[in-house]
Amino acid sequence: MKPFARCFCFVIAGYFLAANFSPAADTNPPPRLTVELRDGSRVVGTSVESNFKFHSTLLGDVDLEVKDIRSVECISSNSVKLSTANGDTLMVSFVNSEFALKTSFGKVDLQMDSVQNISVSAGTLGVHPLGLVALWSGEGNAKDSVNGHDAIVSSGMTYTPAKIGQGFNIVGPNDTISVPAAAALDVGNGQGFTLGCWMAPASVTDQEPLIEWRGNGRSINQGVHLWISTYFAGVGGEGCIYANIVDTQGGVHIFASPAGIVHPNTLQYVSLTYDKVSGVGKIYYNGALVASSNLGSFTPKTDTALLIGQRLDVGDFHYQGIMDEISLYNRALSDSEIQAIYTEQK
DSSP: OHHHHHHHHHHHHHHHHHHHHOTTGGGSOOOEEEEEETTSOEEEEEESSSEEEEEETTTEEEEEEGGGEEEEEEEETTEEEEEETTSOEEEEEESSSEEEEEETTEEEEEEGGGEEEEEEESSGGGOOOTTEEEEEOOSSSOOBTTTOOOOEEOTTOEEEEOSSSEEEEEOSTTOOEEEOOOGGGOGGGTTEEEEEEEEEESOSSSOEEEEEEEOTTOGGGEEEEEEESOEETTEEOTTOEEEEOOBTTSOOOEEEOOTTOOOTTSOEEEEEEEETTTTEEEEEETTEEEEEEEOOSOOBOOOSOEEESEEOSSSOEEOOEEEEEEEEESSOOOHHHHHHHHHHHO
């Protein structure tokens, strides 16, 4: 058994070296835990402990950072199937008898023997790609877990189980989400940007806004926007993902995915990127590239408030459905990075 033990530990050590080498590790949000309890309850939060300790009959004690764990499945009170972020699996038992989570309603202490499953999720292998400047996850609140650019929500906003933990449950025009303008959110001033979110629209028959920069309630102050089911100037259609990367001079740069790819009442991952150097904008659906256009090099307008699921002036357009893990990056993520985020979170 000893050669196997040495081999396994080498793989684990190699993974730690790669993970700890990442320059983004200290600037990314902590990994999120979704804990399913034996009584059917579910608790979502971040671990107070940085490490979980296990015991293996073959390997002895195994001490893993939380971010390097993919899932823990409790087979019985003293038998746990541990899966790591780099693909290893091992039958172990918990060393500690309890652990704690930071949740939207405070610190929660949980007994290990009350746990059925633990899932760890926070971007690719527990680490978000470089450039993440804001993340609104809808975990019972509208907080930005990256830089504190918290959204302002209407008093009636509710939250519901979504892709990871909870998400925003936007049921009508009175449910509003907006983020005040901030220099860090003015990503158009940089070399590019990426918008992403999980969504489950109640319908795809009408055009609805997902995310857009828009200021002072005036259409002449519109900025970059990402919608679904929009048709304009021969572009888009019902069930499409539609983007207009408006520049600081008011110029429009429109492109869209084919119609019919967005479905109602199903969680789907959509994202938009723009790279200023190449001038290329891209739209992705469930991690796959579905539209690409050379729009030219310009400065996108992103200096106003950021509105989520609403346009409150011309036409009063509103999104209805679930939105989760709304993310903003200050660079254009690559095809492989978008695919990796989708694969990690799906």
